[in-house]
Amino acid sequence: MPARTVNAALAGSLLAALSIVSASAAEDKMAGKEKCYGVAMKGQNDCAAGPGTTCAGTSKVDYQGNAWKAVAKGTCTTMKTPKGMGSLEPIKM
Amino acid sequence: MSAATETAFGAALRDPGRGAPAHLAPSSGRRPERRFSVYRNNVAVSLMGALATRFPAARRIVGEAFFDELARAYVAQHPPRSPLMMMYGDDFPEFVAQAPGLDEVSYLADITRLEAARTRAYHAADADPLPASAFAALDGALDEVRLALHPSVEVVRSGHPLVTIWAMNSGEAELGPIADWSPQDALVCRPELDVFVRRLPDGGAAFLVALAGGATLADAAGRAAQEARSFDLTENLIGLIGGGLVVAIRPSQQGDAP
Known part of the structure; x- marks a missing residue:
């Protein structure tokens, strides 16, 4: 496309986009808010203390070899995939 | 510690088959091997915990037991390069992508890529x-x-x-x-x-x-x-x-x- 046509197409799209964005008036969302430890994304709230501070490991010896004894029993069996139900067999590494 | 001592200590930390590193002196009468294995276990469990914290969706998909085995294998091969645990596992997605036996959950690597990106975005x-x-x-x-x-x-x-x-x-x-x-x-x-x-x-x-x-x-x-x-x-x-x-x-x- 010639530069002028591209420019016109861009300008048209931009205008259309701006009319929708400003209609939703998403701008002053941050008024009166501050970033702090109290505001975090789901699943990240406990990061301030940090993983790795646990002493859970002292109660049992957990660190044993590489044999994969586990069978997947998670949600993969619920979400049907083209490759099957996600019922993983035990594997070795 | 000298570089050689550090290397030996690090290797013993990752491999239970190696026993405690040589020249480990106990401060009390207890056997250093036993105390070292407690420390080794804590290192592994805490790193596995860091992965479980960072990749909760992946963990849910394959279940806790399976994820922990995956995490254990990763931890043994990938010691942290930084004390910042929130970034531990940046290359976990590559590990998952190459792990055997995940054909039926071939999307798992992409899920871990997404979860790693979320942590990076957060920080x-x-x-x-x-x-x-x-x-x-x-x-x-x-x-x-x-x-x-x-x-x-x-x-x-x-x-x-x-x-x-x-x-x-x-x-x-x-x-x-x-x-x-x-x-x-x-x-x-x-x-x-x-x-x-x-x-x-x-x-x-x-x-x-x-x-x-x-x-x-x-x-x-x-x-x-x-x-x-x-x-x-x-x-x-x-x-x-x-x-x-x-x-x-x-x-x-x-x-x-x-």
């Missing part, structure tokens, strides 16, 4: 998104405009319905069979306080990647249209501007400078 530098009014003031050679994207922006491309699977396993959507197994690309960003995961429209990933790489608006739109015939520029600009993904506009004169 990315703060920047104020440009308001829509900044774009309204633009005129002239729009096609030569380049945009600086928010530091938290990451695109995760996938051959699987990545966003749907992630949403179902992070409490954002109800869990159930996925009828439409079409590929989905994800956008991860944190324009303000919260990390967002969004499904990108057709061509949206190519558009954002091109913009992030310094392409002009026209070039980025061209590349996106080339990849996806259904690329809709208006829809993508709405996402870009309304989503707060742009932090600066570089007009053509500046943008062309080396």
Whole structure:
């Protein structure tokens, strides 16, 4: 496309986009808010203390070899995939 | 500690078969081997815990027991390179992608890529998104405009319905069979306080990647249209501007400078 046509197409799209964005008036969302430890994304709230501070490991010896004894029993069996139900067999590494 | 001592200590820490490192002197009468194995166990368990914290959706998908085995194998091969545990597991997705026996959950690696990107976005530098009014003031050679994207922006491309699977396993959507197994690309960003995961429209990933790489608006739109015939520029600009993904506009004169 010639530069002028591209420019016109861009300008048209931009205008259309701006009319929708400003209609939703998403701008002053941050008024009166501050970033702090109290505001975090789901699943990240406990990061301030940090993983790795646990002493859970002292109660049992957990660190044993590489044999994969586990069978997947998670949600993969619920979400049907083209490759099957996600019922993983035990594997070795 | 000398480098050799450190290396031996580190190797013994990762491999229970090695026993305690030589020259380990007990401060009390207890056997150092036993106390060292407690320490070794704590290291492994805490690193596995760090992975479980960072990759909760992946853990939910394969279940805790399976994930912990996966994490254990990773931890044994990948000691942390930084004391910042929130970034531990940056290369866990590559590990998962090459792990054997995951054929039926071949989307698991992409889920971990998305979850790793979320943590990076959460800790990315703060920047104020440009308001829509900044774009309204633009005129002239729009096609030569380049945009600086928010530091938290990451695109995760996938051959699987990545966003749907992630949403179902992070409490954002109800869990159930996925009828439409079409590929989905994800956008991860944190324009303000919260990390967002969004499904990108057709061509949206190519558009954002091109913009992030310094392409002009026209070039980025061209590349996106080339990849996806259904690329809709208006829809993508709405996402870009309304989503707060742009932090600066570089007009053509500046943008062309080396």
